[in-house]
Amino acid sequence: MxxxxxxxxxxxxxxxxxxxxxxxxxxxxxxxxxxxxxxxxxxxxxxxxxxxxxxxxxxVEPFKIPSGSMIPTLLVGDFILVNKFTYGIRLPVINQKIIPLGTPERGDVMVFRYPRDPSMDYIKRVVGVPGDEVVYRGKRLSINGEEVPLTPDGEYLHPERMYYSPRFVEELGEHTHKVLIERDSPAYVSSPFDFPYRENCTYTSSGVSCTVPEGHYFVMGDNRDASSDSRMWGFVPDENIVGRAFFIWFNFGDLKRIGGFN
The missing domain is CATH 1.10.287 (Helix Hairpins)
Incomplete structure (x- = not known):
């Protein structure tokens, strides 16, 4: 319940x-x-x-970040606020949209019900919208045949493990945000799950390419090599959407994190 x-x-x-x-x-x-x-x-x-x-x-609805899949944008322990009406007014409990007001855009940070277990809330970045061809191959992201700009931005220190990850600035739609991409992690993407519209995806030794079906979205974590996302378990249907994350309102370990984010 x-x-x-x-x-x-x-x-x-x-x-x-x-x-x-x-x-x-x-x-x-x-x-x-x-x-x-x-x-x-x-x-x-x-x-x-x-x-x-x-x-x-x-x-607006509050959530707490439970995992590191969105590092460096969101850290474990961040308390965030989610706008519930950006993508339309929905009936509570059943999550049925009754008034359409907008749709997710590439680069939005979105909270949604995990397709494989709707009782769980996930948070990822929207990478592909309906009709997009999303390719993540050789650890480079392309959308509709155009490679998404990626600029080196130094390294990110994981304080809890005391190691560094290469950090990059990615330009996705109107959003500019930071991502982590590990040099030593394999480019191969594994998909152990069977999911709706899996025939829209092609897996190779260097990555995955998918065509996003109507009414669905392709999402990925900013911590690219430590995120379980659409590359593994498929697309997010519109009826699973909760809202757009937009503000960090508290973090017990670092009060400086309070504020908006991209």
């Missing part, structure tokens, strides 16, 4: 208690008689739960 469903159940229960208290219970008890504790607490929590539910479902 996910948190959105739990919050929805609490909203319904507290709303019923609030309505019962306002419309029925108050009219049928003595003026000086106190409300039962379960009615009083349930009714008083309803406005708070309603506000939290509305904000989290339609405006």
């Amino acid at each position: 996910n948190f959105a469903l739990i919050l929805f159940i609490l909203l319904v229960v507290s709303g019923v208690l609030w309505a019962a208290d306002r419309l029925y219970a108050r009219k049928h008890r003595a003026a000086d008689a106190p409300s039962p504790w379960w009615v009083e607490y349930g009714a008083s929590f309803f406005p708070v739960i309603l506000i939290v539910f509305a904000l989290r479902s339609f405006i």
Whole structure:
């Protein structure tokens, strides 16, 4: 049972208690008689739960980064905010889009339900949109036959392991961001999974090429050699999208990380 469903159940229960208290219970008890504790607490929590539910479902939702697949853009322990309406208004719990407002663009950092287990939230960068031919071969990314600009940018120190990774600046669409690409890791991409539209992908000893189907997106982590992404498990369907990540609001280990990111 996910948190959105739990919050929805609490909203319904507290709303019923609030309505019962306002419309029925108050009219049928003595003026000086106190409300039962379960009615009083349930009714008083309803406005708070309603506000939290509305904000989290339609405006902005907080997430915590659990892995290093988006290093150096996002670090383990970053608390981020996700815009819930950039890609359209969706019904909570069932995640059904009811008002289309926009679509993911190349370079966006997107949170989505993991296609192989929708109970899990993943975060990656959008690399390919519907109709794109995405090629990642020899550790170089190309889209629709054009190689994505990649410029060396020194090295990145992994503080928890005390080793350096080559860092690059990548220009993807209107986004300029940093990625890590290990020199010693193999270029070969392994795909142990069978996924929808797998026939759109071709795997070779030097990488993978895929044509993104309609209504789907191809995503990758910025930590290219330490990310499980569309190269391995396939495309992200539109119905799995949660929203666009845009702000780091806290990190217990480094307060300087608070702010927006590309």
